[in-house]
Amino acid sequence: MSASAHAQTASPFRQPKAVFAVAFACVVSFMGIGLVDPVLPAISNQLHASPSQVTLLFTSYLVITAVAMLLVGWISSRIGAKRTLIVGLAVIVVFSALAGSASSINGIVGFRAGWGVGNALFIATSLAVIVASASGGFAGAIVLYETALGVGIACGPLLGGVLGEVSWRGPFYGVAVLMAVALLATIVLVEPMPLPARRTGLREPLAALRHRGLLTLSLTALCYNWGFFTLLGYAPFPMHLSAIQLGLVFTGWGVLVAVFAVAGAPWLQARLGLARTLYGNLALFAAVIAVIAIWTTHRAVLIPAVIVTGVFIGVNNTVTTQAVMSVAPVERSIASSAYGFVRFIGGGLAPYAAGKLVDAFNVHVPFYLAAGVVALGIAVLATAHDLLARAEAGQAVEVTAAAPPASLRLEEVEPVAGPARRTIVAAVDGSAVADLVTAAAGRLAGIHGATVDVVHVQEAAVTADAAADVDPVAAAHAGVRRHLDRLRAQGVPVAGHVLLHAADHAAVGRLLAEHARASAARTIVLGAPTRGGGLLDESASRELWRHAQSNIVLVNPAAADEAAPLVSVS
Numbered sequence: 001m002s003a004s005a006h007a008q009t010a011s012p013f014r015q016p017k018a019v020f021a022v023a024f025a026c027v028v029s030f031m032g033i034g035l036v037d038p039v040l041p042a043i044s045n046q047l048h049a050s051p052s053q054v055t056l057l058f059t060s061y062l063v064i065t066a067v068a069m070l071l072v073g074w075i076s077s078r079i080g081a082k083r084t085l086i087v088g089l090a091v092i093v094v095f096s097a098l099a100g101s102a103s104s105i106n107g108i109v110g111f112r113a114g115w116g117v118g119n120a121l122f123i124a125t126s127l128a129v130i131v132a133s134a135s136g137g138f139a140g141a142i143v144l145y146e147t148a149l150g151v152g153i154a155c156g157p158l159l160g161g162v163l164g165e166v167s168w169r170g171p172f173y174g175v176a177v178l179m180a181v182a183l184l185a186t187i188v189l190v191e192p193m194p195l196p197a198r199r200t201g202l203r204e205p206l207a208a209l210r211h212r213g214l215l216t217l218s219l220t221a222l223c224y225n226w227g228f229f230t231l232l233g234y235a236p237f238p239m240h241l242s243a244i245q246l247g248l249v250f251t252g253w254g255v256l257v258a259v260f261a262v263a264g265a266p267w268l269q270a271r272l273g274l275a276r277t278l279y280g281n282l283a284l285f286a287a288v289i290a291v292i293a294i295w296t297t298h299r300a301v302l303i304p305a306v307i308v309t310g311v312f313i314g315v316n317n318t319v320t321t322q323a324v325m326s327v328a329p330v331e332r333s334i335a336s337s338a339y340g341f342v343r344f345i346g347g348g349l350a351p352y353a354a355g356k357l358v359d360a361f362n363v364h365v366p367f368y369l370a371a372g373v374v375a376l377g378i379a380v381l382a383t384a385h386d387l388l389a390r391a392e393a394g395q396a397v398e399v400t401a402a403a404p405p406a407s408l409r410l411e412e413v414e415p416v417a418g419p420a421r422r423t424i425v426a427a428v429d430g431s432a433v434a435d436l437v438t439a440a441a442g443r444l445a446g447i448h449g450a451t452v453d454v455v456h457v458q459e460a461a462v463t464a465d466a467a468a469d470v471d472p473v474a475a476a477h478a479g480v481r482r483h484l485d486r487l488r489a490q491g492v493p494v495a496g497h498v499l500l501h502a503a504d505h506a507a508v509g510r511l512l513a514e515h516a517r518a519s520a521a522r523t524i525v526l527g528a529p530t531r532g533g534g535l536l537d538e539s540a541s542r543e544l545w546r547h548a549q550s551n552i553v554l555v556n557p558a559a560a561d562e563a564a565p566l567v568s569v570s
Contacts, residue, residue: 015144018133018189023148025089025182026126028175029119030152033232034254035171037157038246039164040236046168049105051237052355056105058233060113062348068120069340073200073333081125081132081193082186088121089183093176100172123340124333132193150258157254161247168243197474204330205337213327216384218339221320222346223377224282227289228313230370233351235306238296238363249303256310257317264311265318274326275388277319278381285312286374293367327387422450423495423521425550427512429456430479433527436555438483441525442492444553451493453519454483457508458500509544516550528554 036057044054076084095114102108130145163170209215236246268277288309295301321339328335350373354366381388426441428434441452456476480496487494499511516524544552 015134016189017185018191019130019144021182021185021189022085022126022130022133023144025085025122025179025186026130026145026148027152027155028178028182029092029122029126030149031156031159031178032119032175033153034157034250035160035175037232037236037250038161038243039168039171040233041240041246042164042168042243043105043108044237047103047105047108050355050359051234052352052359053105053109055233055351055355056109057112058229058351059348060109061116061119062229062344064113064116065120065123066341066344066348068117069124069337069344070205071202072120072124073205073337074202075121076125076333077196077198077200080195081129082190084121085125085129085190086183086186088118088125089179089186091115091118092122093118093179093183096172096179097176100169100176120340124337128333129190129193133190146262150262153258153261154251154254157247157250159247161244161251164243164247200331200334204334205341208328208330208334208338209342211327211329213384213387214324214330214335214338215342216380216387217320217324217327218342220278220282220377220381221324221339221343223373223380224285224316224320225343225347226350227285227370227374228309229347229350230354230366231289231292231306231309234354234358234366235292235302239299239302239306249307252307253310256307257314260311260314261318262314265315268315269319269322274319274323275385277315278323278388279378281312281315281319282374282378282381285309285316286371286378288312289367289371289374293364293371296363296367323388327384422448423453423516423519424448424450425453425455425512425516425519425521425524426483427455427457427524427526428479428483429527430475431527433555434479434483435486437525437527438487440553440555442487442490444523444525445492450522451495452487453521454480454487454494454496455512455515456480456498457511458498459508507543509542510547513544513547513549516548521550523551523553524548525553525555528556 040051040054040057043049043057044051072084075087079087092115095111095118099108099111099115102111127145131142134144159174160171163174209218236250239246239249241249265277268281272280288305292302292305295305324339325332325335328339330338350370353369357366357369424441424445426438428437438452438454441454444450445452456479458476476498480498484494484496497515499515512524512526515521
């Protein structure tokens with residue numbers, strides 16, 4: 001159980017001003033996804049640029065974002081998350097204003113590239129800063145971040161359409177002004193954050209792609225993003241609508257993206273599982289793009305079909321990010337950089353390829369290609385089917401007296417066969433309650449002649465487009481080793497494990513139960529929920545009760561000493 005497991009689950013909107021400053025910046029950043037769509041035809045007409053030239057606005061922005069993603073870990077681990085965030089916001093302010101002032105398509109394309117650098121710095125640190133600054137609890141911070149994501153994606157096209165009715169320059173200036181406000185608020189309100197314990201190497205994100213699971217899922221995301229940004233970058237042209245009309249169309253699309261990223265994806269994953277959700281979603285996405293390819297020139301089909309793709313884009317953003325973070329054997333910041341590099345490359349190349357294909361053939365061809373590339377993503381994903389199954393089960397890592405390797409290439413612990421080993425699992429986090437848990441487990445072990453397995457579930461913040469380690473692996477190992485040393489001093493036989501890759505709080509209960517079953521543990525000892533939160537919240541407790549085959553012993557955290565009364569729950 002992570003340090004966040006006992007966090008308060010108060011209202012996510014009861015947060016320090018610093019959290020709202022960053023959340024506001026997130027809203028503006030996510031607006032950028034669809035903000036320029038309504039003015040693409042206007043830019044083409046007024047600057048006498050072909051659609052293929054205009055699509056370079058996406059290509060330069062996303063390709064530079066992809067390359068910059070390889071550098072942000074190196075930068076942020078040396079100057080800190082707050083400074084990285086400030087630099088990213090400042091770069092966005094400067095280059096969005098310059099793009100609005102440009103007098104040629106080449107100028108806009110170049111300034112969008114600079115904007116992409118700021119975007120990469122912002123993406124890499126915004127979630128981590130929100131989680132670190134939040135006082136409304138870990139879950140509340142995630143809700144707030146996802147709310148910002150939803151509002152930004154849904155409102156971006158509408159704002160772009162409204163400002164675009166005045167001038168194509170309006171959306172660019174609008175972003176500059178809003179981000180300047182967010183920059184000032186971040187400088188004033190966000191507290192300095194400590195530097196990470198370990199500096200990230202420049203080559204680590206690329207080296208991480210040697211892992212088959214991370215590379216396979218990243219390539220799947222590249223294929224999916226090819227379809228996504230073919231739609232976003234070229235679909236506005238055959239619609240032949242005004243800026244405000246395009247804004248309304250993509251607002252409908254954005255609402256579906258937001259709803260299904262935040263609510264639809266978890267619902268589907270809970271009922272279908274990770275693999276089936278990904279396969280089915282990609283297949284449906286490819287089918288709808290194929291419909292768009294056939295009827296590209298029929299607005300009565302094109303417009304609703306583009307809006308409907310928001311469903312599949314929202315689901316895929318969330319589920320693929322969670323899958324990547326579950327299979328990656330490296331720190332989530334490194335995995336996120338590697339994954340972002342590959343997927344943004346696909347998103348950046350697709351709009352430019354679409355424009356060139358239209359110039360060479362006709363308006364249908366890029367959408368046929370997009371449907372085929374998304375279908376190819378299903379075939380790529382199938383090569384890692386075994387890894388998807390393992391991702392849902394998580395990975396257990398043994399804790400020894402030595403610190404974990406800096407690379408975090410940690411071996412998976414094989415399930416313990418047979419019931420011969422009598423084991424009591426003590427689920428610990430970073431709170432004071434963990435001392436009561438290990439003390440209670442030690443007493444039970446002495447009574448029954450059992451071994452205590454001290455277990456910590458490493459939890460992370462994973463959303464549709466970002467991931468951050470709330471609970472660093474090194475800190476988790478250090479905490480478990482402290483409990484092991486304490487129990488050894490009392491003569492209690494012990495083992496220790498960190499369970500990696502709990503992508504959400506519900507997974508904490510499931511991973512704990514599955515580890516106990518694999519270890520043939522007869523009893524799980526954990527702290528009872530504190531006021532407003534704890535491991536046994538609605539989602540985690542549901543998964544724990546569903547999967548546990550052991551007795552469950554709750555330790556009363558209100559007790560003043562280690563002789564805390566126990567409550568046994570079978």
